[in-house]
Amino acid sequence: xxxxxxxxxxxxxxxxxxxxxxxxxxxxxxxxxxxxxxxxxxxxxxxxxxxxxxxxxxxxxxxxxxxxxxxxxxxxxxxxxxxxxxxxxxxxxxxxxxxxxxxxxxxxxxxxxxxxxxxxxxxxxxxxxxxxxxxxxxxxxxxxxxxxxxxxxxxxxxxxxxxxxxxxxxxxxxxxxxxxxxxxxxxxxxxxxxxxxxxxxx
Numbered sequence: 681x682x683x684x685x686x687x688x689x690x691x692x693x694x695x696x697x698x699x700x701x702x703x704x705x706x707x708x709x710x711x712x713x714x715x716x717x718x719x720x721x722x723x724x725x726x727x728x729x730x731x732x733x734x735x736x737x738x739x740x741x742x743x744x745x746x747x748x749x750x751x752x753x754x755x756x757x758x759x760x761x762x763x764x765x766x767x768x769x770x771x772x773x774x775x776x777x778x779x780x781x782x783x784x785x786x787x788x789x790x791x792x793x794x795x796x797x798x799x800x801x802x803x804x805x806x807x808x809x810x811x812x813x814x815x816x817x818x819x820x821x822x823x824x825x826x827x828x829x830x831x832x833x834x835x836x837x838x839x840x841x842x843x844x845x846x847x848x849x850x851x852x853x854x855x856x857x858x859x860x861x862x863x864x865x866x867x868x869x870x871x872x873x874x875x876x877x878x879x880x881x882x
Contacts, residue, residue: 770820777816793817806830811840 724736746752772778776785776793796815800807807830808814814837821827822837832840 770823773816773820774824774826775817777820800827804830806832811837812844814841 723740723742724734727733727735769778776789779785793815796808796817799809800818807827808818811832818827822829829836829838831837835843
């Protein structure tokens with residue numbers, strides 16, 4: 681590797697960063713800009729003589745504007761979470777549903793859930809193809825109010841599922857009753873048919 685030529689020794693240097701500068705150098709990232717002045721650079725100055733070795737300048741000190749206290753208290757996001765806080769089942773199932781197998785999140789399950797999420801985002805009016813087989817993460821997000829409850833024919837998902845299941849129970853009961861009637865008729869018909877052995881003996 682060839683050494684840098686003397687006449688170009690300073691041209692190859694990148695702009696200074698706070699790590700390369702001295703103790704008073706602060707480049708700033710323009711993130712603390714506020715209307716009325718630029719609060720970049722060092723927030724004060726060093727004092728050689730005096731009780732305090734560093735003097736803060738009010739016009740240079742960064743100021744952070746916080747939202748209203750009502751907005752902070754009403755927000756679902758909290759600055760601290762207790763170690764004793766327990767997640768509900770809906771919080772646990774809001775992304776990948778419930779893990780039923782010992783392997784946890786498998787690639788096949790991850791792909792299937794990704795397809796379900798993609799389909800729900802592309803079809804907000806009908807986020808699931810079969811209303812009776814709505815995934816667990818969707819039910820959890822509906823309970824947590826993270827997504828609006830979908831409607832099928834103007835009926836919310838839960839009511840629609842209950843209606844369909846009730847119709848299926850009614851049909852099953854009617855089918856079962858009809859099957860019982862058919863079995864009863866078959867028994868009666870077999871009892872009415874005379875047997876050959878009895879006819880021969882008589």
